[in-house]
Amino acid sequence: MHPMEQSSPRASTYLAEGAAHGEAASKTSADHAGNALSPGGPSPKMRARNLTVRYGPIVAVTDVSLDVPARQVLALIGPSGCGKSTFLRSLNRMNDTVPGAVVSGDVELDGQSICGTEIDPVLVRKRVGMVFQRASPFPTSIFENVAYTVRVAAHRGQRDVADRVEHALRQAELWNEVKDRLKESGTSLSGGQQQRLCIARALAVEPEVLLMDEPTSALDPIATAKIEELVSELRKGLTIVIVTHSMQQAARISHRTGFFNMGSLIEVGDTTTMFTRPREHQTEDYISGRFG
Amino acid sequence: MVADSGMVSVSAHGERSRSFRRRGPRALQGWTSGDALFRKVCTAFGLAIVALLALLLYELARGSSLSLSRFGFGFAFEKVWDPVAEKFGAATFIYGTMVTSVIALLVAVPLGVGIAIFLVEMAPPAVGNIIGFLVELLAAIPSIVYGLWGLFVLAPLVRDHVAPFLHATLGFLPFFSGESHGVGMLTAGLVLSIMVLPFIAAVSRDVLAAVPQPLREGSLALGATKWETIWGVVLPYGRTGIGGSVILALGRALGETMAVTMVIGNTPQIVLSLFEPGYTMSSVIANEYSEASGPLYLSSLTELGLLLFIATFAVNGTARALIWRMAHGPGGRA
Numbered sequence: 001m002h003p004m005e006q007s008s009p010r011a012s013t014y015l016a017e018g019a020a021h022g023e024a025a026s027k028t029s030a031d032h033a034g035n036a037l038s039p040g041g042p043s044p045k046m047r048a049r050n051l052t053v054r055y056g057p058i059v060a061v062t063d064v065s066l067d068v069p070a071r072q073v074l075a076l077i078g079p080s081g082c083g084k085s086t087f088l089r090s091l092n093r094m095n096d097t098v099p100g101a102v103v104s105g106d107v108e109l110d111g112q113s114i115c116g117t118e119i120d121p122v123l124v125r126k127r128v129g130m131v132f133q134r135a136s137p138f139p140t141s142i143f144e145n146v147a148y149t150v151r152v153a154a155h156r157g158q159r160d161v162a163d164r165v166e167h168a169l170r171q172a173e174l175w176n177e178v179k180d181r182l183k184e185s186g187t188s189l190s191g192g193q194q195q196r197l198c199i200a201r202a203l204a205v206e207p208e209v210l211l212m213d214e215p216t217s218a219l220d221p222i223a224t225a226k227i228e229e230l231v232s233e234l235r236k237g238l239t240i241v242i243v244t245h246s247m248q249q250a251a252r253i254s255h256r257t258g259f260f261n262m263g264s265l266i267e268v269g270d271t272t273t274m275f276t277r278p279r280e281h282q283t284e285d286y287i288s289g290r291f292g
Numbered sequence: 293m294v295a296d297s298g299m300v301s302v303s304a305h306g307e308r309s310r311s312f313r314r315r316g317p318r319a320l321q322g323w324t325s326g327d328a329l330f331r332k333v334c335t336a337f338g339l340a341i342v343a344l345l346a347l348l349l350y351e352l353a354r355g356s357s358l359s360l361s362r363f364g365f366g367f368a369f370e371k372v373w374d375p376v377a378e379k380f381g382a383a384t385f386i387y388g389t390m391v392t393s394v395i396a397l398l399v400a401v402p403l404g405v406g407i408a409i410f411l412v413e414m415a416p417p418a419v420g421n422i423i424g425f426l427v428e429l430l431a432a433i434p435s436i437v438y439g440l441w442g443l444f445v446l447a448p449l450v451r452d453h454v455a456p457f458l459h460a461t462l463g464f465l466p467f468f469s470g471e472s473h474g475v476g477m478l479t480a481g482l483v484l485s486i487m488v489l490p491f492i493a494a495v496s497r498d499v500l501a502a503v504p505q506p507l508r509e510g511s512l513a514l515g516a517t518k519w520e521t522i523w524g525v526v527l528p529y530g531r532t533g534i535g536g537s538v539i540l541a542l543g544r545a546l547g548e549t550m551a552v553t554m555v556i557g558n559t560p561q562i563v564l565s566l567f568e569p570g571y572t573m574s575s576v577i578a579n580e581y582s583e584a585s586g587p588l589y590l591s592s593l594t595e596l597g598l599l600l601f602i603a604t605f606a607v608n609g610t611a612r613a614l615i616w617r618m619a620h621g622p623g624g625r626a
């Protein structure tokens with residue numbers, strides 16, 4: 001639990017710290033019409049259509065339609081168990097790896113469906129990377145952790161592996177901390193560094209979309225701030241979807257926010273709008289901490 | 293180890309029962325003394341194992357003292373084994389033991405690790421359970437059965453098909469020169485490989501099953517294929533434990549007697565061709581112990597037993613240590 005979250009301030013105060021994103025916060029009232037992006041706006045990077053995910057008898061995600069705008073940060077919030085992770089995992093076919101998971105509906109990447117049986121999930125995941133809640137470095141050296149993905153990716157010519165490792169580590173703002181200890185084990189790093197190592201690992205594949213499932217929930221405020229800074233930097237070239245339990249975090253780093261409850265997408269809109277004038281009662285209750 | 297922990301807890305318990313008694317006059321001594329007795333008995337059992345091992349080692353050393361003092365270290369390097377002339381050397385038997393064990397591992401390691409990968413990473417749970425059970429069943433088959441199978445099924449197969457094929461394709465190597473008469477080091481090694489397979493497969497399976505799921509997911513989420521994930525993440529994580537399983541299997545292969553004796557041909561010689569018959573340390577002990585005439589003959593056989601004992605003890609100790617480190621240290625890194 002973040003101590004900050006417990007103060008349950010009025011919703012608008014979340015925005016006080018998350019200096020509003022001018023462009024994103026502009027009045028796109030068309031949003032209120034539905035979950036799709038406003039017509040005439042940039043076409044979405046990814047698009048979920050009537051997505052339903054079941055684990056055997058459990059329906060984890062119910063009929064969710066949601067657009068992921070390109071080169072922006074989309075935050076997903078909602079109470080525990082509401083299906084955020086499940087939704088996120090269906091954006092890069094990671095639910096394929098869960099025995100018993102059944103996905104129906106459709107997900108598009110750049111207008112192309114990624115759900116068909118003829119689609120290779122491996123290729124999808126190379127374009128849509130993922131970072132998990134618990135950092136799990138591979139049992140190899142720091143260098144090898146990233147070099148592994150460089151080799152896995154290997155889709156862009158013959159640039160030197162070492163260069164690409166360095167580039168990814170720099171992108172993840174980790175290079176200066178590890179450049180003298182690349183041979184050490186990845187698990188010898190601190191929790192925050194491990195998480196950035198995992199981000200570097202994901203970036204080394206050069207994905208177009210990065211899915212982050214509560215990447216900071218196990219980290220202290222300083223490490224969290226580092227990751228948030230990183231996200232703000234990365235969103236310039238990357239589409240990011242981030243699941244978070246911290247509303248401050250959503251307010252600080254996202255352009256748009258989606259609120260999930262009990263497997264359904266209740267509401268999605270500009271982060272500013274969501275935190276000041278939410279359309280749905282449930283949303284207001286949740287973000288003001290009045291949720292059961 | 294057993295003895296260690298036993299003694300520690302005994303003394304700890306001793307402290308506890310003393311302070312307990314001090315507290316009140318209404319002694320619950322019946323309980324504590326009964327418990328203490330139970331503990332002492334169990335500790336005695338634990339210590340008995342250590343004593344037994346020590347005694348075994350001592351007896352082997354005592355039994356081989358004659359041979360030790362006569363031949364010294366040269367015993368291990370002397371090729372001649374001539375009971376009539378009372379000249380005894382272990383080199384041919386050590387060679388036979390090593391060659392058959394190496395063949396066994398060369399065949400069984402890839403097969404066993406492959407089975408483990410299949411069971412953990414690919415097979416649906418139901419299939420995995422059945423095959424896992426069958427593999428473990430292999431370990432329960434008496435070695436005389438393996439011996440019979442080796443003699444009547446495998447030996448003709450090696451003679452008519454395996455050996456000619458190897459000779460035709462890899463005949464330029466000294467290991468596959470000449471022709472096979474069925475029994476020989478290759479056949480013995482192959483029988484051994486099937487006998488040690490369950491050890492490698494079962495232990496490796498447990499090792500792979502212990503690899504944390506987030507590591508696999510982390511790799512798959514990067515766009516790695518299943519194969520890349522297994523080769524690049526799962527196996528490196530489990531390498532220490534798998535190494536342990538291999539050494540455990542080696543320990544078993546070194547000491548296996550009955551099946552090997554039946555198919556190796558029992559000819560003390562050092563030749564490179566694996567088609568040739570050979571002789572192992574355990575086989576010669578089994579074959580000649582009952583008819584060993586004269587104290588030096590007996591002593592030399594006992595020394596072979598001593599060498600075998602030390603070798604398997606060291607090998608098994610290493611295996612246990614590796615598997616233990618795998619289970620208790622993250623990733624089992626150095």
Ligand SMILES: Nc1ncnc2c1ncn2[C@@H]1O[C@H](COP(=O)(O)OP(=O)(O)OP(=O)(O)O)[C@@H](O)[C@H]1O
Binds near residue numbers: 059080081098
């Ligand atoms: N592998 C699985 N097998 C069966 N049920 C699952 C599995 N993973 C998730 N679920 C169920 O699906 C529902 C949604 O889970 P999910 O992990 O998506 O929630 P979440 O919103 O990410 O929660 P949290 O905020 O706690 O991470 C839950 O009821 C959960 O029990």
Ligand SMILES: [Mg+2]
Binds near residue numbers: 085086213
């Ligand atoms: Mg989750």
